[in-house]
Amino acid sequence: MISESTDAADSPGDTVSAVAAPQRVRLSAxxxxDICVVGAGLAGLTVALEAARTGASVVVLEARHVGWNASGHHLGTVMPGYALPLSDLIARVGFDDACELWSLSRQGADYVRAHAAEHIIPGLALSEGALEVSNVDAGERLVSHLQMLAEDFATEVEGWQVDRVRDTLRTDRYFHAVHYPRAFQIEGRKYVHGLAKLARNAGARIFEETPVVGLDPFGIRKRIVTPQARLRASHVVLAGNVHLGGALRRLSDTLVPVWRHAAVTAPLGARLAEAVAFQGSVIDTDGIDHFRIVDGDRLMWASPETTWEARSDRHAAAICRRIRAIFPQLGTVEIAEVFSGAIGQTVHGMPQIGRLQPGLWVASGFGRQGLNTSATAGQLIASGIFEGDDRWRLFSPFELVWAGGPTGRAAGYAIGIATRARSAAAGALARYRERARIRARAREVRLAEASRQAGTRPLRSMTRHAPPSAPASDRDG
Incomplete structure (x- = not known):
C-alpha cells in the first residue's frame, strides 16, 4: 500500500518493495x-492478459500509470460476493441467476488465487481467511445465512458464536461472525503490477500517460484518439473508473466516486496479539470497518469514506479514534502511513460488465469487492469476444444508471453518514441488551440462591426448637 504522496514505493503494509515497473511509454504512433483496453487497473489488465493469451493484438491505454488509483490502493482481501447483499441480489434477479452470479464471483476469486502463486507473481505475502463480523446479535439470521451459503451457493463457510469471536477479537463490539476459510489476502499493489508484467509477457502493449480524448464507437473498426496518436480496434473495452474523462462521460457519470481512506499503524508489539488473534481480514457486516494485521504487529485499517477527493492524512486522527473505539486496550496508536483510492459505486450496487453495443464493452463499478469481480469481468469479456461466451448477460439487469452528478455525491455521503449512525445506534442497543441479559441472569441466580437458603432455614429451626416427645402414658391416654 502507498500513501497519497508516494508513487512507486510501498507503505509499511507491503513487506517487500513494489514490483519494478518498466519505464513508462506514451503512445506516439x-x-x-484487435482490442483496445482503456484503463490499466485490475479489470483492464485481466482483459488484456486473457486476450493476449489468445494471440490477439492488444493495446492498453492508461491516462496516468498502472494501478495508480483504487486498483493499487486497497487492503487486498479476496473473497466471493458483490457489494450488493446476497438477499438483495436474489430479490433483484431471482434465485437461479443469483446462484450463477455468485458462482462467477467465486471463479473470480479462484483466478486471483491461481495468479497469486509464488511462481507466477512472487512476493504477494498471501494469507488465508476472512471474518465477517456482526455489530449486533445475529441469532437465527446467521444460521439461515450460513445454510444458504453452504447448501445453495456452494461456499465454504463456518459460523462463529459470540464466545469464539470475542476470544479471537477481544472487543465487545462484535457478536456472531461468518468465517470464510477460502478467502485470502494479498499485497494489492504488487498484484496489479504483476498482472501488467504478465500481460506484457503475453504480448499486450501498455501505454501509460496516454489519455483517451476522443472515441468513435460506431462501425466495425472503432476509432480512438489520444493526444499524440490514433488507434483503430475491432473491440474497445472501457475498464476505467470515475476518472475516465470527458470523452467517456457516459460511463463515468454512472458511478458515484467514493474515496476509502485507510492507514497502517506503527508497530504495536505484543499488545496487538493480545487484542487481535486472527491473521486474516476482518470486515463488519455494515461495511464500516475493514482491517487486518500486516508485518506481524501492525494494523492496516480502512474506515472513513468521502464522496470527494481529500488528503488521506486528514483522516488519520479519525482512524485512530475508530481503532481505539473498537480495541480500547490498544490505546492511542501511531499512524505510520495513510492512503486512499477512489472506487466507483453504482446506484444498484453491482458491477457493470458486458457489451454496450457490438464491439464496445464495459468493465466498471466494482465497489468494495474489486479483486474478485474485476477478475470475473476480465475473463467474461475476453471469453465473450473470442469464444462467444454470453454469460456476461447475467449482468444485464444491472444496466448503466446515471448516478446523479454532484447531487448523487451529496446523497451518497449523506447515506453513508446515516448508515454509520444506524450502525452505531444498533450496536449500542445490542450491547445494552446484552448487559441487561447478563444482569438479569445474575439477579436470577441471586434470587434462586436466596430462595434456596430461605427454604432450608425453617427446617433447621424446627429441628432445633421442637419440644421433647410426650411420655408414653400421655400418648396412650
Whole structure:
C-alpha cells in the first residue's frame, strides 16, 4: 500500500518493495489492433492478459500509470460476493441467476488465487481467511445465512458464536461472525503490477500517460484518439473508473466516486496479539470497518469514506479514534502511513460488465469487492469476444444508471453518514441488551440462591426448637 504522496514505493503494509515497473511509454504512433483496453487497473489488465493469451493484438491505454488509483490502493482481501447483499441480489434477479452470479464471483476469486502463486507473481505475502463480523446479535439470521451459503451457493463457510469471536477479537463490539476459510489476502499493489508484467509477457502493449480524448464507437473498426496518436480496434473495452474523462462521460457519470481512506499503524508489539488473534481480514457486516494485521504487529485499517477527493492524512486522527473505539486496550496508536483510492459505486450496487453495443464493452463499478469481480469481468469479456461466451448477460439487469452528478455525491455521503449512525445506534442497543441479559441472569441466580437458603432455614429451626416427645402414658391416654 502507498500513501497519497508516494508513487512507486510501498507503505509499511507491503513487506517487500513494489514490483519494478518498466519505464513508462506514451503512445506516439498510430496503431491498428484487435482490442483496445482503456484503463490499466485490475479489470483492464485481466482483459488484456486473457486476450493476449489468445494471440490477439492488444493495446492498453492508461491516462496516468498502472494501478495508480483504487486498483493499487486497497487492503487486498479476496473473497466471493458483490457489494450488493446476497438477499438483495436474489430479490433483484431471482434465485437461479443469483446462484450463477455468485458462482462467477467465486471463479473470480479462484483466478486471483491461481495468479497469486509464488511462481507466477512472487512476493504477494498471501494469507488465508476472512471474518465477517456482526455489530449486533445475529441469532437465527446467521444460521439461515450460513445454510444458504453452504447448501445453495456452494461456499465454504463456518459460523462463529459470540464466545469464539470475542476470544479471537477481544472487543465487545462484535457478536456472531461468518468465517470464510477460502478467502485470502494479498499485497494489492504488487498484484496489479504483476498482472501488467504478465500481460506484457503475453504480448499486450501498455501505454501509460496516454489519455483517451476522443472515441468513435460506431462501425466495425472503432476509432480512438489520444493526444499524440490514433488507434483503430475491432473491440474497445472501457475498464476505467470515475476518472475516465470527458470523452467517456457516459460511463463515468454512472458511478458515484467514493474515496476509502485507510492507514497502517506503527508497530504495536505484543499488545496487538493480545487484542487481535486472527491473521486474516476482518470486515463488519455494515461495511464500516475493514482491517487486518500486516508485518506481524501492525494494523492496516480502512474506515472513513468521502464522496470527494481529500488528503488521506486528514483522516488519520479519525482512524485512530475508530481503532481505539473498537480495541480500547490498544490505546492511542501511531499512524505510520495513510492512503486512499477512489472506487466507483453504482446506484444498484453491482458491477457493470458486458457489451454496450457490438464491439464496445464495459468493465466498471466494482465497489468494495474489486479483486474478485474485476477478475470475473476480465475473463467474461475476453471469453465473450473470442469464444462467444454470453454469460456476461447475467449482468444485464444491472444496466448503466446515471448516478446523479454532484447531487448523487451529496446523497451518497449523506447515506453513508446515516448508515454509520444506524450502525452505531444498533450496536449500542445490542450491547445494552446484552448487559441487561447478563444482569438479569445474575439477579436470577441471586434470587434462586436466596430462595434456596430461605427454604432450608425453617427446617433447621424446627429441628432445633421442637419440644421433647410426650411420655408414653400421655400418648396412650
Amino acid at each position: 498510430d496503431l491498428d489492433v
